[in-house]
Amino acid sequence: xxxxxxxxxxxxxxxxxxxxxxxxxxxxxxxxxxxxxxxxxxxxxxxxxxxxxxxxxxxxxxxxxxxxxxxxxxxxxxxxxxxxxxxxxxxxxxxxxxxxxxxxxxxxxxxxxxxxxxxxxxxxxxxxxxxxxxxxxxxxxxxxxxxxxxxxxxxxxxxxxxxxxxxxxxxxxxxxxxxxxxxxxxxxxxxxxxxxxxxxxxxxxxxxxxxxxxxxxxxxxxxxxxxxxxxxxxxxxxxxxxxxxxxx
Amino acid sequence: xxxxxxxxxxxxxxxxxxxxxxxxxxxxxxxxxxxxxxxxxxxxxxxxxxxxxxxxxxxxxxxxxxxxxxxxxxxxxxxxxxxxxxxxxxxxxxxxxxxxxxxxxxxxxxxxxxxxxxxxxxxxxxxxxxxxxxxxxxxxxxxxxxxxxxxxxxxxxxxxxxxxxxxxxxxxxxxxxxxxxxxxxxxxxxxxxxxxxxxxxxxxxxxxxxxxxxxxxxxxxxxxxxxxxxxxxxxxxxxxxxxxxxxxxxxxxxxxxxxxxxx
Numbered sequence: 001x002x003x004x005x006x007x008x009x010x011x012x013x014x015x016x017x018x019x020x021x022x023x024x025x026x027x028x029x030x031x032x033x034x035x036x037x038x039x040x041x042x043x044x045x046x047x048x049x050x051x052x053x054x055x056x057x058x059x060x061x062x063x064x065x066x067x068x069x070x071x072x073x074x075x076x077x078x079x080x081x082x083x084x085x086x087x088x089x090x091x092x093x094x095x096x097x098x099x100x101x102x103x104x105x106x107x108x109x110x111x112x113x114x115x116x117x118x119x120x121x122x123x124x125x126x127x128x129x130x131x132x133x134x135x136x137x138x139x140x141x142x143x144x145x146x147x148x149x150x151x152x153x154x155x156x157x158x159x160x161x162x163x164x165x166x167x168x169x170x171x172x173x174x175x176x177x178x179x180x181x182x183x184x185x186x187x188x189x190x191x192x193x194x195x196x197x198x199x200x201x202x203x204x205x206x207x208x209x210x211x212x213x214x215x216x217x218x219x220x221x222x223x224x225x226x227x228x229x230x231x232x233x234x235x236x237x238x239x240x241x242x243x244x245x246x247x248x
Numbered sequence: 249x250x251x252x253x254x255x256x257x258x259x260x261x262x263x264x265x266x267x268x269x270x271x272x273x274x275x276x277x278x279x280x281x282x283x284x285x286x287x288x289x290x291x292x293x294x295x296x297x298x299x300x301x302x303x304x305x306x307x308x309x310x311x312x313x314x315x316x317x318x319x320x321x322x323x324x325x326x327x328x329x330x331x332x333x334x335x336x337x338x339x340x341x342x343x344x345x346x347x348x349x350x351x352x353x354x355x356x357x358x359x360x361x362x363x364x365x366x367x368x369x370x371x372x373x374x375x376x377x378x379x380x381x382x383x384x385x386x387x388x389x390x391x392x393x394x395x396x397x398x399x400x401x402x403x404x405x406x407x408x409x410x411x412x413x414x415x416x417x418x419x420x421x422x423x424x425x426x427x428x429x430x431x432x433x434x435x436x437x438x439x440x441x442x443x444x445x446x447x448x449x450x451x452x453x454x455x456x457x458x459x460x461x462x463x464x465x466x467x468x469x470x471x472x473x474x475x476x477x478x479x480x481x482x483x484x485x486x487x488x489x490x491x492x493x494x495x496x497x498x499x500x501x502x503x504x505x506x507x508x509x510x511x
Contacts, residue, residue: 083332091349
């Protein structure tokens with residue numbers, strides 16, 4: 001148990017110490033919010049869908065959690081590179097615990113990042129529909145963080161060097177984001193796209209967060225919670241399998 | 249304490265470790281010597297559950313490192329040849345993480361951390377991030393960390409590489425002390441033959457994945473008819489210089505340097 005805690009703490013310490021990185025990682029969501037939120041706002045309004053900033057903010061918050069958690073999970077690559085991975089692999093601690101500690105740490109960092117972005121959205125004019133559902137929004141943020149941190153750790157267990165990073169970025173992370181309904185409503189999509197969006201786990205995160213923050217939802221938050229929970233468990237299982245098979 | 253029989257490790261067509269066998273008794277200091285790329289580190293990785301062998305049997309304190317990996321991990325400590333510190337953490341935090349991993353009670357952990365960091369003259373720098381440390385300081389911290397818990401078997405993979413004579417002396421004094429007072433079995437590799445001669449009770453020499461000689465330093469010298477262990481080593485392994493292929497980790501380290509990541 002304490003090994004999980006000390007690895008979780010390590011991720012937090014690392015996050016707090018990289019102030020430049022914290023500021024830098026707020027840049028991208030801010031750009032999306034300003035460029036898309038205000039840029040597409042008039043079109044969205046004309047289509048009779050209301051305020052685009054209101055609509056897109058939960059998507060931007062989800063995006064920042066997605067990026068932060070996958071990349072912290074993949075921090076395993078750096079541990080491999082700088083050798084610290086070996087120290088954890090020879091430790092008399094079940095590898096599942098090591099993987100869990102890292103994953104929970106990465107998820108916590110991602111949720112903090114998500115809260116910072118939520119604050120930025122608030123400053124940009126985003127307003128919560130109902131203050132009572134904020135705990136539910138928080139729960140969705142945690143689930144998105146855990147799900148993609150586990151995915152990141154799983155990928156980090158398999159990739160042996162940093163060259164694979166671009167591959168993961170272009171063929172996994174960006175598609176997960178763009179096909180999630182973070183930027184557009186899921187209703188009336190062309191058939192194929194509609195199917196793909198429903199296979200993307202982030203879709204349920206965005207939908208759930210949207211239902212908690214602005215009271216708009218496609219699947220209903222119970223369905224969203226169940227899907228996220230199940231997929232998180234699957235990724236945790238796969239991740240710890242892959243992690244325990246690492247050889248260096 | 250360590251039994252290795254017909255151990256084999258192949259990477260495709262390349263045989264890194266070729267059916268080697270040796271036994272290390274409890275309480276012994278055993279040196280495993282060989283030129284670069286001879287298979288020393290590969291053998292240590294298989295003994296320490298980091299790598300699966302292709303064939304042969306291994307036993308650590310009566311246990312199989314493949315099937316009982318976690319039990320085996322409780323029994324050894326290791327100082328790696330290449331870096332294994334967390335550069336973002338401070339020296340004290342690196343010690344803390346290690347202590348928690350090895351279930352060292354908090355009070356003992358703090359006492360021993362102070363003792364070891366003072367011994368290796370890092371106490372003043374304990375709250376600085378390891379990435380700002382010099383090469384020698386990092387090496388000293390690796391060693392201090394490896395000695396934080398008292399294992400049954402201590403693996404030292406070229407621990408003195410890049411250390412000054414003072415620190416080397418400190419290290420061997422401490423290792424000998426652990427061996428005599430606590431009965432710790434020591435398995436070490438080194439390129440400094442005088443160290444092996446001074447510290448080790450028994451030596452195995454490995455070359456091209458095969459063990460070419462085994463015995464006490466005295467026996468090896470007699471066997472080859474040489475005065476010093478260094479000459480005996482050279483006559484057993486020849487004088488050609490070996491190259492090791494760079495691993496992907498080395499390549500990544502290179503790349504990270506390019507990107508200015510100083511971890």
